[in-house]
Amino acid sequence: MATTGLTRGMGSFFKECEHAESRWSKCPHEYKIRYRNAAGRQTEESGFATQDKAKIRLAEVYHARKNSPQSQRKAERIQKYGVMHFSDYVAEWLKGQRDLSPTSLRNLDALLRNHLLPAFGSRRMGTFDHKVVEAFIQSMERNGIGMATQTNVFISLKTILLDAHRLGLFEDSPLDGVKAPQYDPKRAAIPSVTQLQQIRTAGDDAFRLVTDLMSGCGLRNGEAYAVNINNIVADDVYRVTEQVNQATSAYARLKHRKVGEYRDVPLPARTKDSIEQYADTYGTVDGYLLRNPKDITRAIPHHVIDSQWRKIKKSGLADIPEGMVLYGLRHFFASNCLSNGIPITDVAEWMGHRSVDVTFTIYRHLMPGSISRAAQLLDLGLAT
The missing domain is CATH 1.10.150.130 (Tyrosine recombinase, N-terminal domain)
Structure with a gap:
């Protein structure tokens, strides 16, 4: 099927037959036209006996579209x-x-x-x-x-x-x-279980709580700083409702969420114990655990935990992977989930990613599946 174009934007006319374009004027098949309508969608019409009739129709559509209020507004925007x-x-x-x-x-x-x-x-x-x-x-x-x-x-x-x-x-x-x-996911430094244990015990109780929330529940830094005991909605579920904004040190909506939206994440027993022990030891303010050291009515600023992290790295008290940042604790959560066969769609939801494509791009290399492993599993299914 050959097509013949006209002025840019007008569209084209063609025949769906076995004849060469040079014989279109003599073959009995009808012409068709193709163009983009006012909404920008490709449209086809058929039933044109001659090439001239096809061209006339294309010209009518083109001029109607060019002279429409929508096209005029578009021309004004371009100008x-x-x-x-x-x-x-x-x-x-x-x-x-x-x-x-x-x-x-x-x-x-x-x-x-x-x-x-x-x-x-x-x-x-x-x-x-x-x-x-x-x-x-x-x-x-x-x-x-x-x-x-x-x-x-x-x-x-x-x-x-x-x-x-x-x-x-x-x-x-x-x-x-x-x-x-x-993005090269191999650059994301993730601690081992042994390294994680050293990291979580190298700082104070607030640092340990943040470590457990990020590595155990997959919370972002600011989300961990906004931990609230009232957000334990079940023995194994924590509800993430807000974060501490890095710029303002105030509570704010979650990333990629509207005000009032939340996400529920798994709550491992050790992380639940950390929350409750911290609350029992230091108390809470409206359910919030981590407070500003100088004013307990305000949220903890990011720099309090960030400063501890820098000191821990400098001190050598913990075996920290080269290039690891505090966010690597959240990477540990993803690694722990995927290496244990938890579906990546669930992991994406728990981590608050906008789409599973983000999770897949960052953590694909952590997924235990492979072509060889898949072949073995499929073979087992065929053998039963």
């Missing part, structure tokens, strides 16, 4: 934003990001200031395409930018360009075909 510098577009885009937490805004500002604005600040928005984005990713690789930073920078750029694409600035998304930076 306004297409020539706008990236820096100006980002400044306007940021005004609409009201749902971002203070920490997220601070991190986004750093990525813009250190990476995106130096690279694209004066670039006009209408000039982005996949080659521009690919070249930028390659430049980050050449400059030795850390993989985690590369990933975060790309996600921020992707969010901005997708917003521009929705406005109609690009016929084709400038992200089509772009290979995103791939």
Whole structure:
């Protein structure tokens, strides 16, 4: 089946028959046309006896679409934003990001200031395409930018360009075909069981409690700091409802969640004992266990535990894997789950990831399955 194109954006006409295009005018088969409708969806029509009738219909659709209020508004947006510098577009885009937490805004500002604005600040928005984005990713690789930073920078750029694409600035998304930076999960240093035991006993009771919550329940740092005894909703279930914001040291909604949303996670017996022992020893304020040392009516600031972690690493009191950060305790939780055959979909839910793809990308290498192992299991099933 051959197709013949017209002016860009008009679509094409064709015949679904065995005849060559040079014989279309003489063969008895009808012409068909293909075009994108006002909603951008590909549409086909058939029943055109001649090539001229097919072209006339394509022209009618094209001009109707071009003259529609929606198309005129799109043209106005392209005229306004297409020539706008990236820096100006980002400044306007940021005004609409009201749902971002203070920490997220601070991190986004750093990525813009250190990476995106130096690279694209004066670039006009209408000039982005996949080659521009690919070249930028390659430049980050050449400059030795850390993989985690590369990933975060790309996600921020992707969010901005997708917003521009929705406005109609690009016929084709400038992200089509772009290979995103791939986070290397092997760089995530995870302690062994023995190392974990040394780490959890190297600090004070608050540090031990945080260690048990992150390694036992998969909580993020800020979520562990917001531990509340009232969130033990069953002997083996802990309800994660909030976190301590790193920027404000105040309680805030969970990452990727709206205010009031929560997630339930498994509560191992040892972690439950740690929570209850700490509460019995130090008491609680409205159920909260970890408090600001200078004012128990306020949440514990991030720097209190972070400072202990740095001292423990420097002291050599614990055998800590090279390159491990405090977040490695959360990695231990994922490793413990996956190595014991717990489905990755459950692990993704408990860890609060936006999608299972995130969990799979980071922890795929921890999953015990392999092609050889799968073949053995399938063979056993076939033999029964």
